[in-house]
Structures are given as C-alpha cells and as structure tokens.
Amino acid sequence: MGTSEGPSPKEHAERAVHAVKQEAAIYRGEEDRPLGGYAVLMSIYFTLVGLLSAGAVRRGRPLPRPSAGDLVVTALASHKFSRILSKSAVTSPVRAPFTRFDGPGGPAEVMEQPRKSSRIRHAVGELLACPFCLDLWAVTALVFGLVYAPGPTRLVAGSFGALAGADFLQLAYAKAQQMAEG
Template identity: 40%
Template sequence: MTEPTSGSNNEGHTHLAVLAAFGVYAGAWLRAGRGRAGPTTSGAMSGVLLTGAATFRLSRLLSKAQITRPLRAPFTEVEEAGAPAELNETPKSSHPVLGSLLSCPFCLGVWVATTLTGARRIWPREVETVEHALAAVATADALHLLYARLVRAAEGDQE
C-alpha cells in the first residue's frame, strides 16, 4: 500500500491548523445554538434534503463559479473552463491547503453544511428561506442542463 505523498512539513501543519479551525468553528455554532428552537422544516428528512441541496449549490457557487473567482484568486490559479459558468482551478504553490479547500466543492461543502445547520438553530426562518432559494437554483441548474441535453438530442435526430 502506498502512502499518499504530501508537500512540505509546513503543509501538514497547515492541514492540522485547518482541521483545528473547523473544530473551533463547529463548536462555536453548537455553543451559539444551544437552547434555541431549531429548524422549522417539518420532518427530519425533508430538512436534511433541503440543507443538502442548498449546501450543494452554495459550495459549487463558492468553489467553482466564475462570478466568485475574485474570492479564490489569492489562493488558486485557473486551470481551464469547467462546467457551464464554472472554472477548474488548482491551488497556488504559496497556499496549497487553502487553495485546495476553496477550489473543492466537496471540501467546502463540509463548512457550508456546518454553517447552514448552525445558523438554522439561531435563525430558523431566515436560513430556511435562503436554503429554499439555493435549492431552487440547484433545481433550475439541473433543469437547464437537462434541457440543453434534450435540445442537442433533438437536433441530432433531425440530421
């Protein structure tokens, strides 16, 4: 079994610092939400699905969208165009850990889900509204992509 290759020892320390920061961040949300009413969405599964769809959309918006490129620019370099309105980026050598975090929707998704879940304990109606909007955008994105595929398929049938 091969061990994953790692950058410098400093990169390992940075990974540990990010993990520690996440622990503090998640703990702060737990403490802030202690004794609060919690989510307003009826049914646990619908709340998980809503938060999941919102997390998907917001993490992609932050980590891949062309419009949010200025937020990632200090830490990443554009590699190539990605999915529609998205960019594929690689971390800058000066910031490999933060660049990886900010350009990876899966990595960023953990932070986004923690934020939405924690904020929902404090501001349930407001966060639920934001989650509904993000979930609606995620649904619309999927429908746009499906429509484009159907149009291409229909045009292919006519030739």
C-alpha cells in the first residue's frame, strides 16, 4: 500500500470512490435514491447549457431581455409542456421505457412510477414522470429558443401558454357545472 512517499494516485482514487459511495449510502438511508443517475442527468443538463451558451457567444447572439409578457408566456408554456410530457396518456410511449403505469391521474392524465432496473433508468423515469422536474428543462429550452430563434419560440410558447389557459378554463367550467348542479 503506497510507497514511503504516500499513497499512489490509484489508492487516492480508490479512497475517493469509497468515500463517495459511503456518503451516498448515508444519504439514501433505507430509500432507493439513484444519486448516480441524477449526477448523469445534471451533467447532461449543464453540458447542454454550456454548449448552447458557448455557441451563442461565438455567434454573437445577444442574450434575451424578456419582457414581462415573455416571462408569463414562458411560465405558462413550460407548465403545459411539462404536464403534457410527464402526465398525458398520449405521451406515455415516450415515458414507457423509464416508467410503469400506476393508474389514472387527473383529467386526461396518468400516474406512473419510475422503473428501477438501473440508476439511469430510475433517474430518467423520475424526471419524465415529474412535471416540476421537467419545468427546468422546458424553461431552459424556451430561453435558448429566444436566443437562437425568437420568432418561432414565441409562437410555440404562445401556443402552449394558450393551451394552459384553455385547460384552466375547462377546469373552471367543470367546477361551475358541479356547483350549478348542487
């Protein structure tokens, strides 16, 4: 083990890996948390943001200065896109490799649980079944859309924003009907 000069680089690496695994085990406790899978997803996210940012700088693309309207539309569009991707029955084929059906959810929605056959599958399953988790990715896509293609991005965001508004009106109408019927 090591020389008189101390541990070798390989021994340092082994100790570091052991320490990380030990910390992950302490964090998880009795729960099955895919920390390695989360780390992969975070790495993918930050790599994409870095590449898109570097590309924007290299091409001289100005950073967007979103108006209050852009912020509202982005919030509504991100909400709706995340709900469609994470909960809609018609998008379940996208989630199926990473989740399993758990039952019906809200109006036109399903509930799913992540598959746990691997840390990556588990983490991706959690991401795809969680509208709150997907919001970060959706907002990021829309922000970079404003950098690279502001016109089409505003069209898409406005469409998803209008769809979110229509959903809220549908729910309000159904509630009003229930109240009218007593």
